[in-house]
């Protein structure tokens with residue numbers, strides 16, 4: 001199996017493999033694409049989930065927003081469409097997402113006694129060698145819905161405690177090797193890291209196992225630009241605190257909602273005054289910056305200056321005009 005140290009090198013290699021060595025050219029649901037089937041790789045350091053290619057311009061704020069959306073068990077479109085305006089295309093009723101809203105399947109107890117997350121965690125505590133620790137996502141009934149716009153691409157996530165490390169396998173029926181993979185591997189490795197924290201064991205290896213790995217034809221030109229661009233930036237992705245993170249996640253998401261609804265603004269002092277660890281304060285700072293971008297306000301320099309260099313890089317690379325304005329203003 002192809003093995004990579006981090007997601008950045010995996011992404012570039014997989015993209016090149018699918019783009020230049022596709023086995024099939026076809027049109028599933030009418031969308032022209034190229035693909036390989038039965039595609040698998042391993043990442044040795046799953047916490048290193050950043051994609052730094054300058055031309056790819058990854059939206060790290062969407063990536064955090066999406067995985068936190070999962071963790072809160074939420075399936076509401078208004079939350080996620082604030083971070084990505086394409087999301088309404090996948091909603092059947094304009095109100096919720098069904099297939100893509102993995103969180104409501106994993107972290108919401110839905111009237112049962114406990115969520116899938118809790119069940120898997122309890123199982124691993126009781127039987128660390130278990131081969132049953134599966135979070136199930138795809139549901140056969142999704143195919144019975146006529147013209148379903150949003151069928152889960154992920155079948156499930158399986159955890160293994162082996163050599164006292166937490167390994168995880170993500171199984172996907174289909175994965176877009178240019179777009180979807182960026183947010184999926186980000187979210188899944190984040191979920192892996194969170195489970196490792198809950199179990200108080202180190203993060204192990206991440207395995208990505210996909211039925212069809214493909215690239216859509218309209219993305220071809222952009223893909224070639226990304227493949228031609230050498231990766232110059234490299235950062236170490238921050239690690240989640242070793243303590244129990246759930247209270248801080250809840251606090252973060254309470255602020256997130258107020259920022260998204262434009263009910264509050266937060267400068268660096270306000271962010272520092274929260275009770276969260278610096279790791280979560282950094283994500284709150286990213287949400288605060290996104291609010292300024294979304295509502296067309298000037299980015300608060302105190303917030304930008306206190307971001308870790310890795311997050312400054314992502315914001316500058318994705319929204320250069322907003323950051324240029326900030327730098328011009330600061331020189332006045």
Ligand SMILES: O=c1ccn([C@H]2C[C@H](O)[C@@H](COP(=O)(O)O)O2)c(=O)[nH]1
Nearest residue numbers: 029151153154174175176180181184
């Ligand atoms: O988490 C996700 C959700 C969707 N997709 C991509 C895979 C497919 O290209 C497309 C879904 O289209 P169908 O396979 O349902 O036709 O979205 C992903 O890569 N990851």
